[in-house]
Amino acid sequence: MAENQNPAAPPTPADADGASTEHPPESPPARHSTVRALLRLWPYARVARWRIAGSVAAAGLASLSVLAVPMVLRRIVDGPIAHHDLAALRPLIGLLLVLGLAEAALFYTRRVILARPMAGVETAMRGDLYAKLQRLPVSFHDRWPSGQLLSRATSDMFVMRLFFVFPLVFLIVNSTVFVTGTVLMFTLDWRLALITLVPAVPLILYTRRFEGNYQTASRMAQDQNGDLATVVEESILGIRILKAFGRHRSMAEEFRQHSGELRTTELRKAGLLANLWAVIVGLPELALGCALAVGAWQVAEDGMSAGTLVAFLSTALALRWPVESLGWLLGFAAEAGSAANRFFEVMDEPEPSSLAAAEGAPSGAPAADDPGIRFTGVRFRYPDAPEGTPDLLTGIDLHVRPGETMALVGATGCGKTTLTALIPRLYEATAGSITLDGTDIRDLSRLRLRELVSVAFEEPTLFSASVRENVLMGAPEADEERLATALATAQAGFVAGLPEGADTQVGEQGLSLSGGQRQRLALARAVVGDPRFLVLDDPLSALDVHTEALVEQALRTVLASTTALVVAHRPSTVLLADRVALLADGRIEAVGTHQELLHSSPAYRALMSGEAAPELEGSLPR
Template structure:
C-alpha cells in the first residue's frame, strides 16, 4: 500500500478537508450525549422550560450540522478516491503496455484483468470507506472511553477491559485472513481467465461439442473460489461473534453497575443516561473494527498484487538517444536468443545482411525460430547475444517509438480489435488519408470491406470473429502496408488466403516492396518468389542463403521443405 501513497498527493487538499469534516461530524456525535447529561441534570431536574428549549434547539442544530457534514464528507470522498483509482488504473494500463512479451507470456490475461478492475476497486473502497472509518472509529472509541473514565472511572474501566479480547482476536486471525484474501483474489483472476478464454474460443468449443466439458472446468474453478470465500466468512464469523457479544455483555454490566451507583448517589441520573448513550454510540464502532480491519487486510493484499505489475522489470528500454534511420539496411551480427526460463537456444550465431530495398524470405520448419527472429527486429524480444542493426546502428540504441515507426510487422495470427475497420487499419498511422487507406486495401485485395454494412466504419467483433481468417489476415497486412515503414516484416501473412487471392495479393505486394527492406516468412514457393534472396533456418541457425533457384538446385533440405505437404516431416539427415 505504501507504494500507492504518492497517488494521494494531487488530492491532498481534498483528503485533508475530508478528514477535517469527518472529525467534526464525529465530534458532533460525541457532544450530543454530553448535552443530554446537561439537559437532564439542569433544565429537566429544575423544571426550567426556557433552558430546556434552548438546549433542545442547540442539540437539534448540532444534529443537523452532523447530517450536513456527512453529506459534504461523502462528496469529498467520492471526488478524491475516484480520482486516485482512475490515476492508478491509467498508470497500471500504461505499465502493462510497456512490459515485454516475456512478461505477458507468463501472466494469464484474467490475472491482469482482475488486478486492473477488482483489486483497484478493493483499494478504492478501502480509501473511501474503510480507512476513513477506521480512523474515525478509533478516534471515537479512544475519546469516548476517556470521557467515560472521567465521568465515572469504575464504569469506564469496564469498557476498557472489554476492548482487550477484541484486540487479541484480531491479532490472532490477521495472518490467516490475509492468506485467504490473497488466495481468493488469485482464484478470481483464474476464473476471469477461464471466462475470457471460453468467450474467445467459443467457436472451437461449439464445433467440438465441448460445452459440458468447459462448463465442468469452470464449475471446478468456481467451487474452489467458493470454498476459499466460505473460509474467509468462517474466519470473519469469529470476529463478528466476539465483536457482537462483548459490547452487549459490557452494556448489561454498565446498566447494572450504573443503576446501583445512581441509587447510592455516586453519580447523577444525567451522568448515567449520558454514560449509557455514549456507551451505545461506540457499540457500532467497536463491533465494526473487525470488519474494517478485514477490509484493511484485503486492500493490502490487493495493493500488493497491483504493485507486482508495477515492479515487474521492463527489460526492453528506450535507447539513450535519437538515432536517425537513413536507408533501412538490416544486419544480424552473431545473433542469439534464449527464452528467459529456457535452457535451449531458440536462435544461435545468426549472421545476415539485408541491403536496403531488398526482400529476404525466411524458410524453415515449424519450431526453427522464424517467429522469434521476426520479433527481434522490432524488439518484441531483445537478443540474448549479438546485435540487430539498422543502418549500422544497434536497434537497442533507438527509441522504441522511432524503431516501431520504422519497422512494421504483420503476423500470421492477426490481431484485430473490437472497433471499426478504419480504426484497425490506422492503428500504426493515425494520420492516413482516405485515399491512402483505399490504396492499402487495394494492395491486399480487401474489396470485401465495401460489402460490410457500414464500409470502413463497420465495427467488427472482438478479435475480428465476424470475419473469415483470410479477411483478418488481409486487414492486418493492409495495416502494415499503410504504416509505410522502411522495413516490413511479414510473418507468413498469406497462409489463410486461397490460391487465387494469394496470387493477386502477391502481384500487388511486388510493387509495394520496391524500395522497402522486407523480411518475409514463407512456406510456399509462390511467396518465396517475392524475395531477392532466401535464408534457410534450421534448428535456430541459418544454414544456407541464396536465391530461390540456387537453393532448389543445391540444397536438398530446402527442395524437400517446399515440396512436402507436412513441413515437420523433414528427415533428420536432410535429403531423402
C-alpha cells in the same frame, strides 16, 4: 498432476494445489504487510492529502458532536427534567439541534470534499497501470493472462478507491473517537469506564489474528475465482472442439470441481467473519450489561446522578460503531492491501532499461554506411525458458540488402516468428546486434524504430475501430489515396461491400470478419505507410489459392521499393523473395536464391517439397 493417470479428465486450468503457480509469475502468496502495501499508494493519494485531512477533520468533528449529545442529554436529565425547569430546556434543546445539524452537515462535507479527488486517484492509478502495461515487453504479456491484468485494472481499483473514501478516513476517525469517548467515560465514572473497556484487549488481539487469516483467505478466493474464470473462458473459446468431440460433460465436471473449491474458501471466509462479528458485537454488549448493573447500583446507593448513567450508556452506545466497525474496516484494509500488492506486482515489473532510456532520445538518423538489415551473432532465449534447454536462436548472422526481399524459411517451431519479432524489439535479443542501415536498433528510440519497421503478424488482430482506422494505424498521416492503394494491394476489395465501407466498425465491438479478411486488412496496415523495412510473418496463410495469387502479384510492387523479411511456409510465398534464408537449429544454415538452395540444400528441398520423405516419392504432382 493428478490428471496424468487419467487422461479422461479434460485438461484443466489448474490443479488444486497449483492454483497460485498457474497464474502470473510465481506471485508470492507470502503476506506482505498490508500497511506497507497501502503506504506505497501514498504518492497517488498525495495530491488529495489536504482533502483527505479535511475529510478526516470533518468526520472527526461529526463524531465528536455525536459524543457531545450524551453530555447534553445528561444536562437535560439532571437539570430541567430533575428540577421541572422547562425554561432551561430551550437552550439545551437548541444545542442538541445544532449538534445534530452539525453532524449531518459534517457528514455531507466529509463525502463531498473527497468525491472528485478520489475518483481522480482511481483514474490516475488505472491510467498508470495501463501505460505501464503498454510499455512492458511482449514477453511479460506472454506470462500474464489478460484476465489477471483486467481484474487489476477494474475490481482491484474499485477496492482501493473505496478504501481511500471510507475505511482510511474511518480508521483514523474511529480511533480518535474511541480515545475521546474513553476519556469521556472515565470522566463520567472511572469504574463503569473500566468495565466497558475490559473487552478492548481481547478484541484487539483477536482482530489482529483475524486480519492475517482473512487476508490469506481472500487472496486465495481471488485466485480461485481467477482459475474458475479461466475454465469458463477456455470452455467458451474452445467450444467447437468440446462440441466436436462431445466433451462438454467432462469440462462441466472440471468446472464443478473448481467452483466447489471456491465455495470452500468462501465458506471459510464466512466462518472467519461470523467469529469476528460474534467477538466484536458480543464482548462489548456483555460488558455493557455489567456496566448497566453497576451503574444502576451506583445511582441507587452511591449518589451517582441518573443523568450521568444516561450519558454513560449513550456514550458507550455511541462508541459501539467505532468498535464494531474495527473488524470490518480492518477486513477492508486487508483487502485493499492485497489489491495494492497485486497492483504493485505489475508496477514493479522492470521495463527493459534501454527502451525506457531511449524514449524521447533524439532519434539519430540511420547512418547509411551499412544499408539494409544486418543480424550479427544474434542469440535469443525466452526469459521463461526452462533451465538446461538450449537457446532458441544460437547465433544469427544475416544481411538483407537494401531493397531486397528475403524469405525466411524453416521447420515449424524453429524460431522464424521470434526472429522477426526481434527487429521491432517486441522481444529483446539476448546477445548480438541488429542494425538497420548501419544503426543499432538499440540506439533508436522505440518510436523511431517502429516507424521504420512495419509488421504484419501471422495472427491478424483488428481493434474495435473502423476499417480505416485499423489500416491507417500503419501510417496515421496517410491520405485516402494511400488507403485505397493499400487495400488494393491486400486485395481487400470486400471492404467496399461492407455496410459503411471503410468506416464500418470491426473488432470485438463491431462486425466480425473471417480470418482471411482480417489477414488482408493486417497486410494493408503493414504496407500503407510505405515503410522502409517491412516484416511479414506468413502473411497469406489464411487466403484461398485465388486470392493468394492476386495478393502476391500486388505485393511485388510494394516489395520492389522496400527492404523486407518475409516468413514463408510455402513455395508460392517464397517466390515473392529475391533470396531465401534457411533457419535451422537456431542459425541461418544457408542463404541463396530459391533455385540455388533447391540445388544446394537438401534440407531446403525437403522443406519446400517434402522430397526427403522417401515414402512420398511419386505422390507429388510434378
